[in-house]
Every structure is written in structure tokens, then in C-alpha cells.
Amino acid sequence: xxxxxxxxxxxxxxxxxxxxxxxxxxxxxxxxxxxxxxxxxxxxxxxxxxxxxxxxxxxxxxxxxxxxxxxxxxxxxxxxxxxxxxxxxxxxxxxxxxxxxxxxxxxxxxxxxxxxxxxxxxxxxxxxxxxxxxxxxxxxxxxxxxxxxxxx
Numbered sequence: 729x730x731x732x733x734x735x736x737x738x739x740x741x742x743x744x745x746x747x748x749x750x751x752x753x754x755x756x757x758x759x760x761x762x763x764x765x766x767x768x769x770x771x772x773x774x775x776x777x778x779x780x781x782x783x784x785x786x787x788x789x790x791x792x793x794x795x796x797x798x799x800x801x802x803x804x805x806x807x808x809x810x811x812x813x814x815x816x817x818x819x820x821x822x823x824x825x826x827x828x829x830x831x832x833x834x835x836x837x838x839x840x841x842x843x844x845x846x847x848x849x850x851x852x853x854x855x856x857x858x859x860x861x862x863x864x865x866x867x868x869x870x871x872x873x874x875x876x877x878x879x880x
Contacts, residue, residue: 729758732773732774732777733754733758735840736754736757736777736778736781737750737751737754738839738840739778739781739835739836739839739840740753740754740781740785742823742835742839743785743828743831743832743835744785744788745824749788752788753781753785753788754781756784757777757780757781757784758777760780760784761773761776761777761780764776775846775849775850778836778840778842778850779849779850779851779852782832782850782851785832786828786832789828818873819869819873822868822869822872822873823835823869825868825872826865826868826869829851829853829861830861830862830864830865830868831865832851833847833851833853833858833861833862833865834861834862834865834866834869836851837858837862844858844859844862
């Protein structure tokens with residue numbers, strides 16, 4: 729648990745953006761591992777944890793969308809064309825705009841350093857689909873952020 733909890737929490741937090749719910753997802757993930765401890769080999773524990781966390785997180789996102797009582801929210805975000813001095817803030821805002829699948833694969837690839845094959849195992853997507861999602865996400869991020877002159 730000590731070995732994987734921080735990385736798992738970072739992955740979920742970057743996707744959900746809510747510390748309380750991220751902790752719940754991580755706890756649920758370790759509970760799932762505990763239940764299946766006899767069937768999961770030691771070499772596959774990390775992959776199993778990230779796969780379970782990914783699916784738990786997607787279930788949470790879908791549940792929240794279904795029960796969202798405020799569909800008109802989101803109109804008060806400032807435009808990126810305004811002058812920003814914090815690239816991290818702009819990047820986090822841009823990543824927040826990505827669809828769930830693209831966001832998850834980009835986080836696994838660029839933040840956690842997983843290979844395409846490992847991301848494919850975690851998400852259940854084909855390796856070629858993982859590459860397509862990462863490409864599309866990066867194109868979106870590049871367009872969203874624009875030129876560095878606008879950011880700095």
C-alpha cells in the first residue's frame with residue numbers, strides 16, 4: 729500500500745480534482761485489491777490498482793453527471809486569451825476540459841510515465857486507441873494553450 733498509494737492518489741486527484749472523492753476512490757481501489765488478493769499476482773499489483781482506480785473513477789464521474797443538479801454551470805470561466813502568468817494553472821484548466829478517456833490516458837502517460845501497452849491494460853482500450861486519445865488530447869491542449877506569448 730505504501731508503495732502505490734501516493735501515485736494512485738495523484739492520478740485520481742488530477743482526473744477528479746476533488747481531494748475528498750479522490751481519497752474515497754483510492755480506498756475503494758485498495759479494498760478491491762484486498763478482496764482479490766489471492767488472485768492478483770505480485771507482478772501485476774500496480775497494473776491492477778491503476779485499472780481498478782480508473783474504473784472506479786469513471787463510475788464516479790458518470791454517477792456525478794447523472795445526479796448533477798446544475799447543468800448550466802461552467803459559463804463563468806475566464807477565457808484563456810486573457811494574460812496568464814502561471815502556466816501550471818493554464819495547463820490544469822486545459823486538462824480539465826478534456827473528455828474523461830483522453831484525460832485519463834494523458835495523465836497515465838505524461839504524469840505517471842506509463843507505456844502505451846500498460847495504459848491499454850489499465851483502461852481496457854486497444855493500444856492504437858490509447859495513442860489516438862493521447863494525440864487528440866495533445867492537439868487540444870496545444871490549441872487551448874495557444875502560443876507562449878499569450879500564456880506568459
